[in-house]
Amino acid sequence: MGRAPCCEKMGLKRGPWTPEEDRILVAHIERHGHSNWRALPKQAGLPRCGKSCRLRWINYLRPDIKRGNFTREEEDAVIQLHQMLGNRWSAIAARLPGRTDNEIKNVWHTHLKKRLEPKTATQAPKRKPKKQQQPEAVTLAAPVSPEQSVSTSTTSTTTDYSAASSSLENADSFTSEEEDYQIDDSFWSETLAMAVDSSDSGMEEAEGAFGASPPAPSTNDDVDFWLKLFMQASDMQNSPQIYA
DNA sequence: AAATAAAACAACCGCCATGAG
DNA sequence: GCTCATGGCGGTTGTTTTATT
Numbered sequence: 001m002g003r004a005p006c007c008e009k010m011g012l013k014r015g016p017w018t019p020e021e022d023r024i025l026v027a028h029i030e031r032h033g034h035s036n037w038r039a040l041p042k043q044a045g046l047p048r049c050g051k052s053c054r055l056r057w058i059n060y061l062r063p064d065i066k067r068g069n070f071t072r073e074e075e076d077a078v079i080q081l082h083q084m085l086g087n088r089w090s091a092i093a094a095r096l097p098g099r100t101d102n103e104i105k106n107v108w109h110t111h112l113k114k115r116l117e118p119k120t121a122t123q124a125p126k127r128k129p130k131k132q133q134q135p136e137a138v139t140l141a142a143p144v145s146p147e148q149s150v151s152t153s154t155t156s157t158t159t160d161y162s163a164a165s166s167s168l169e170n171a172d173s174f175t176s177e178e179e180d181y182q183i184d185d186s187f188w189s190e191t192l193a194m195a196v197d198s199s200d201s202g203m204e205e206a207e208g209a210f211g212a213s214p215p216a217p218s219t220n221d222d223v224d225f226w227l228k229l230f231m232q233a234s235d236m237q238n239s240p241q242i243y244a
Numbered sequence: 245a246a247a248t249a250a251a252a253c254a255a256c257c258g259c260c261a262t263g264a265g
Numbered sequence: 266g267c268t269c270a271t272g273g274c275g276g277t278t279g280t281t282t283t284a285t286t
Contacts, residue, residue, distance in 0.1 A: 016254070016280085038271060054272075055255070090274060101274075102254080110252055 013047040017056050021046060025053055026061050059100045066098025070107050078104055079112055 017025075028044035034057065037050035046053060059065075070078070074096060081092040089101035089108075096104065 014256075036271085050271085051257095051273095052255080058273095059254080087275065105275075106253060 012041075012049050012052075014052070017060075021048070022056070022061055025057060029057060029061075055102075059102045064098055065100065070099075074099065075107065075112055075115075078108060079116065082108065082112075 024044055024046055028040065028046075032040075032043065034040055034054070037054045040046075040050055041048045041053050044053075048056075077096060078092060081095055085091045089105045093099055093101040093104050
């Protein structure tokens, strides 16, 4: 028997968050942290359940969230990590700084999965990819703090990956199912190096700053092991003569 | 311009793991 | 050692947005 839904029973509010609710939640967390999600909404005066608050914070309001479309590199990393980890979205998210498990999960289900589907599905997509993410979520969090306005800015996101996006001039070709999923030789060494770096330093900094507890060491070690293995494999591909 | 279909996104639900009492 | 409360995760659904007809 599952636990009763926490929000409905108490007559708490559900559905989309308003900017005002966002502001209250962020202000409260900045001031008091989030040691107890259950108690948080009451303390903050939010008519929400703790679970809802937690989700909102983790997925959208955290200052270190990177918004905007996934770059090609990020998508490829997700695919590769998914091959290694399966549907362990949180583990995958831990390797992609600024991306949340929910976001990754959505991206996976909306286009990455399709990209990997066999060539049988050759119909061209009816829609072109979205130009940019809808700004509402950004504007929700943006006014809250200077930190957020920086980290949640769509433009800053694109600048983060400007180098990568510059190589995406032919992005349309990637969206075609006819396109074989081919990884540039130099890609994995870059992407995985980034992932390892961030796991070694950046991610821990980011997580530490916001009180998130790091995943179990064994899990991290496992993933790091595989990442390094892939890096080595990639290097071998790049310069086989070295390893021959 | 309106209707429709599809994609993208945001949020919720239910289960599981873990820690405190 | 057991029970309960809580946090966290993955799956799923509902809503909104956008492209196409």
